Amino acid sequence: MTKIIINGYKGRMGQALVACAPQHRGLELAAKIDVGDDLATVIGQGDVVIDFSSHTTTVAVATLCAQHGKALIIGTTGHTDTDVFEIRALGKKIPMVWASNFSTGVNTLFWLTRKAAEILGPDFDLEVVEMHHRLKKDAPSGTAKSLAEILAQVRKLHLNQAARHGRHGIVGERTPSEIGVHSIRGGDVVGDHTVIFANTGERVELTHKASSRDTFANGALRAAGWVVKQAPGIYDMQDVLGLK
Numbered sequence: 001m002t003k004i005i006i007n008g009y010k011g012r013m014g015q016a017l018v019a020c021a022p023q024h025r026g027l028e029l030a031a032k033i034d035v036g037d038d039l040a041t042v043i044g045q046g047d048v049v050i051d052f053s054s055h056t057t058t059v060a061v062a063t064l065c066a067q068h069g070k071a072l073i074i075g076t077t078g079h080t081d082t083d084v085f086e087i088r089a090l091g092k093k094i095p096m097v098w099a100s101n102f103s104t105g106v107n108t109l110f111w112l113t114r115k116a117a118e119i120l121g122p123d124f125d126l127e128v129v130e131m132h133h134r135l136k137k138d139a140p141s142g143t144a145k146s147l148a149e150i151l152a153q154v155r156k157l158h159l160n161q162a163a164r165h166g167r168h169g170i171v172g173e174r175t176p177s178e179i180g181v182h183s184i185r186g187g188d189v190v191g192d193h194t195v196i197f198a199n200t201g202e203r204v205e206l207t208h209k210a211s212s213r214d215t216f217a218n219g220a221l222r223a224a225g226w227v228v229k230q231a232p233g234i235y236d237m238q239d240v241l242g243l244k
């Protein structure tokens with residue numbers, strides 16, 4: 001039995017994880033914590049921590065996991081460059097799955113986005129549009145950033161320079177070296193992502209729409225069962241699904 005600890009269990013994702021966990025054979029919920037609890041007091045009870053709390057606590061959670069030799073699933077998004085640097089260093093000590101999106105459908109979208117960008121080539125303008133519920137705190141979504149990063153890799157661009165986060169005012173004509181990234185917020189939308197490839201005379205759009213958080217929760221739980229068997233390192237959901 002792989003013993004899991006859920007961090008952020010009172011949240012939208014945390015509740016989905018608690019509800020879905022019993023359906024995963026081989027996993028046992030050892031502890032669940034939220035704001036006001038101390039992970040240090042329960043970490044000895046688990047083999048793997050599943051963290052869907054807040055990006056502000058990921059480095060502290062990863063540090064504790066590394067100190068205790070526990071595996072980690074990072075579901076939080078919105079990390080700073082400094083967070084990313086520190087998490088990568090800690091990923092040399094323990095196995096982690098770090099994914100901006102744990103759904104099978106979105107990981108298929110990642111694969112399709114790379115393929116489409118390669119096939120369609122540089123004449124197509126690239127734009128990513130995402131929509132989430134009104135309570136989401138970070139923008140653009142981690143998934144939109146991953147999609148834009150895939151497009152940048154295929155085009156051999158640096159995303160920090162290529163990304164155009166919304167447009168406002170006299171921004172001038174669109175250049176071929178930009179990747180538009182646009183965030184829409186409202187209602188209770190679980191997560192919609194569209195990648196647009198637009199050329200003169202034709203347009204391809206790849207869209208994924210999540211209608212239940214269970215899709216992310218089940219992916220993260222599957223990753224938890226997988227990660228405890230891996231050597232130290234940082235893996236993503238494509239590794240878990242065998243898409244690489």
Ligand code: NAD
Nearest residue numbers: 008010011012013034035053054057076077100101102216
């Ligand atoms: P939420 O606000 O509903 O829940 C977060 C929970 O974490 C809350 O219960 C909160 O009290 C708790 N929390 C906050 N800070 C904490 C801390 N320091 N220690 C312990 N608990 C703490 O948010 P949500 O919609 O469940 O999303 C949580 C995170 O997961 C966000 O970063 C979101 O972007 C991300 N997310 C990722 C995926 C994915 O597939 N990777 C999918 C959905 C959401």
